[in-house]
Amino acid sequence: MKLRFELVEFGSNAHKETINLRDDILRKPLGLKFTKEQLDAEFNQLHLAGYNEKDELVCCLVLMDYNSEKMKMRQVAVAQNVQTKGIGTQLVKASENVALEKGKSIMFCHAREVAVPFYVKNGYNTYGEKFDEVGIPHFKMEKKLV
Numbered sequence: 001m002k003l004r005f006e007l008v009e010f011g012s013n014a015h016k017e018t019i020n021l022r023d024d025i026l027r028k029p030l031g032l033k034f035t036k037e038q039l040d041a042e043f044n045q046l047h048l049a050g051y052n053e054k055d056e057l058v059c060c061l062v063l064m065d066y067n068s069e070k071m072k073m074r075q076v077a078v079a080q081n082v083q084t085k086g087i088g089t090q091l092v093k094a095s096e097n098v099a100l101e102k103g104k105s106i107m108f109c110h111a112r113e114v115a116v117p118f119y120v121k122n123g124y125n126t127y128g129e130k131f132d133e134v135g136i137p138h139f140k141m142e143k144k145l146v
C-alpha cells in the first residue's frame with residue numbers, strides 16, 4: 001500500500017484524528033483513556049500520520065526529542081483492519097527519516113512484548129530487563145540510525 005506521511009500540527013483536526021486512532025488501538029483494548037494532562041504534555045512532540053491513497057488515516061506515532069543524539073518513538077499504532085500488511089514498517093521507516101533530519105543518531109522505544117518481533121524485523125535490539133508500563137510487559141529497544 002502506498003502511503004503519504006505528514007507531520008501534523010498539535011491541536012489540528014488531523015492531530016485529533018491521530019488521538020482517536022491511538023485511543024482505539026492502544027488505550028481502549030487495555031480499558032484505559034488518555035487524560036487531558038497526558039495529551040497536553042505532548043504539545044512539543046512530533047505527531048507523524050500516515051494516509052492511504054484515499055487520504056484516510058491508517059497509522060500514526062509520536063516522536064519525542066529525548067536528547068541531542070536520541071529520539072524516542074512512542075504510541076505506534078496501525079488501524080486494526082490494515083495491520084500486518086507492511087504499514088507499520090513504512091511508518092517506522094518514515095519516523096527514522098524524521099529523526100535523521102533532526103540530526104539524531106539513535107531511535108529508541110518502550111516496546112510492548114507482543115510487538116518485539118515487529119521491531120526486531122525493523123532492525124531494533126532489546127536492552128535491559130522486561131518492565132511494566134500501562135499494565136503490560138515491555139522491553140526497551142533501540143536502533144542506531146547512522
Ligand SMILES: CC(C)(COP(=O)(O)OP(=O)(O)OC[C@H]1O[C@@H](n2cnc3c(N)ncnc32)[C@H](O)[C@@H]1OP(=O)(O)O)[C@@H](O)C(=O)NCCC(=O)NCCS
Pocket residue numbers: 025026075076077078079082083084085086087088089090110111112114115116117118119121
Ligand atoms: C505492532 C504494529 C505497529 C505493527 O504494524 P503492522 O503494520 O501490523 O506490521 P508490519 O506488517 O509492518 O510488520 C509485520 C511484522 O511485524 C510483526 N507483527 C505485526 N503485528 C504484530 C503483532 N500484533 N504482534 C506481534 N508481531 C506483530 C510480525 O513479525 C510481522 O512479521 P511477518 O510479516 O514476517 O509475519 C501494529 O500491528 C499495531 O498497531 N498493533 C497494535 C498496537 C501495538 O502493539 N503497537 C505497538 C506498541 S509498542
